[in-house]
Amino acid sequence: MTLATTDLNAITPDGPASDLIGRSKRTRLRFVANRKAATGLAVLGFFLLISVIGPWIAPYDPSKRSSDLIQPPSAAHWFGTTHLGQDVFSQVLVGTRSVIFVGFLAGAVATILSVLIGVTAGYLGGPADEGLSALSNVFLVIPALPLIIIITSTVEEAGDTVVALVIGLTSWAWNARVLRAQTLSLRRREYIEAARATGESTWRLILFEVLPNLTAIIASGFVGTVIFAVMSEITLAFIGISSTADWNWGTILFWAQSQQALAQGAWWWFVPAGLAIAILGTALSLVNFGIDEFVSPRLRSSGRTKIRTATGGTVRMRVGFTPVLATTARTIEARNGKEQS
Amino acid sequence: MKYLLQRIAFYLFTMWAAITLNFFIPRMIPGDPVQAMIARFQGQMSTQAVASLYVLFGLDKKQSIWADYRGYWIQLFHGDLGLSFTFFPAPVSQVLAQSLPWTVALVGVTTLLSFMIGTMLGVFAGWRRGSWVDGLLPATTFLSSIPYFWLGLIAIALLAGPGSFFPSSGGYDPGLVPAFDGYFIPSAIRHSLLPALTILVSSVSGWILSMRNMMVTVASEDYITVAHAKGLSEKRVMFGYAARNALLPNVSGFALALGFIVGGTLLVEIVFSYPGLGYQLFQAVGAKDYPLMQGIFLIITLSVLLANLLADVAYLALDPRTRKEG
Secondary structure (H helix, E strand, C coil), X not given: CCCCCCCHHHHCXXXXXXXXXXXXXXXXXXXXXXXXHHHHHHHHHHHHHHHHHHHHXXXXXXXXXXXXXXXXXXXXXXXXXXXXCCEHHHHHHHHHHHHHHHHHHHHXXXXXXXXXXHHHHHHHCHHHHHHHHHHHHHHHHXXXXXXXXXXXXXXXXXXXXXXXXXXXXXXXXXXXXXXXXXHHHHHCCHHHHHHHHCCCXXXXXXXXXXXXXXXXXXXXXXXXXXXXXXXXXXXXXXHCCCCXXXXXXXXXXXXXXXXXXXXXXXXXXXXXXXXXXXXXXXXXXXXXXXXXHHHCHHHCCCCCCEEECXXXXXXXXXXXXXXXXXXXXXXXXXXXXXXXX | CHHHHHHHHHHXXXXXXXXXXXXXXXXXXXXXXXXXXHHHHCCCCCHHHHHHHHHHCCCCCCXXXXXXXXXXXXXXXXXXXXXXXXXXXXXXHHHHHHHHHHHHXXXXXXXXXXXXXXXXXXXXXXXXXXXXXXXXXXXXXXXXXXXXXXXXXXXXXXXXXXXXXXXXXXXXXXXCCCCCCCCHHHHHHHHHHHHHHHHHHHHHHHHHHHHHHHHHHHHCCHHXXXXXXXXXXXXXXXXXXXXXXXXXXXXXXXXXXXXXXXXXXXXXHHHHCCCCHHHHHHHHHHCCCHHHHHHHHHHHHHHHHHHHHHHHHHHHHHCHHHHCCC
């Protein structure tokens, strides 16, 4: 359960953030320079790669039975085998595609909905705003997972697409709320007023003036929803609601649980899938931290807060001190170093 | 007062929306839901169950959907949620009444604890950026990325088992009768330790993070500088000035996140076969027990709404600005 950590106070683009915007043109890959974001993106890229090539490089057909029943990991079966002699390694590889597909489709659906609803509500104001806000608050307060379970269980043999759509359609509310609040604050900024005074149409104002300034929030909302969607999909498969015909990490855990893998000591059956979920989730959270820290440099934890003064004592810097300077200096150095070599 | 009334009106509206949703979801399935269900059971369904299904979906008498809807509300006000298939002659409300206290005790206590511990750690992490608490963040992120149910499975595998202090399943020792006595209570507590720990470990990181980020934001406010300048002790500035103000968004965040958290914690019950709503939901899903599933959804939603209302009252007490009349 990781919620989007972007809070409104953290994304107000004044203070140190504003000069970042001016500089971002010169250094295009600034975001990747953040160590957390880079790690997260690298791991995410790895999973994306597996989701594409997984079914091709899987050594066995994940559903094919063999006579090696419940074997511990070996050279032939890297992650061991199941009660039917199926290869767990192949199941994890093949299952990655479904996990990534559902995560990203649900994330996309929820993001589009939240942008439509949040930005419209924030920009229009008045009764439209109140109606849309009430709608998103209702969706926010109703527990999402039980709702998803109820809806999915009424659909017969819910496949990946159905699951992704159900998750996407029920989990947009948080982002819509954040977007609405930020749009409300942007709407009265001077540059928007200026654009309006020059006679730009409402559509142009929203698309070219407001939306670009919401990019970071939209991105972090998207990543947050992907995390939630992946967790929900795996949960649904684990409880046995969605179709068990396709492989995903939750299906593996479903079979492991229903065959009492734990009681049989078959740790290899559920450890790989669980670790894969945790690593993917951590990678996505790291990307989100990266976005947060990119937008609001104050949140960075890197950099020294203890500074040795000229008199030899140490001072812990607290107020008005952002470690941005140290970090930027270092990245510039690093970049210069790279260019020279 | 006006604020509270507004919130109550909103929750009533949400309650209406949830109930209406609950009413329409089974009716949105194309075709005859009862026939679909009979087909799924492959004929292994008693005639009473079929009859009760028709009554549940309002298909026994031909009437407009609005008459149906009105009937549904009247039923609800009588506390009638239909009959459960799995526990056949038992009404859903009775099944719910048995399992609700378990969930409220487990999830309520652990969520509050996790909120308090997480907020406390977040205060330190945000105040002393770069200290060891801050270094803890990546580790807690990893823990929170692990699905609750998987962590529960691992906990059972590592800590529970024959001869271990922690029982691996159930809410109390078999053979005991639920009662407030010296045998039952310790047993119930012992059974809830491991599930509670699981929920705590995986949910605490969210609170740490949001509190830390709020502390970082608040720490650069002018009034903090002033407090320092006045020569107040570090502790006093940290708790009396920074933490108090940073807490407010966290409390409203708590209310909003409840729905997410409750969903996750239900899974822990499934893994530990804990006799609460989550486990019942799992059984209902397995048996395609629609009345029970809907009843559980309804009761979870209502509990979350109630908890939200309580969080609002707490917010009201914490933030004097909302108390201002007018």
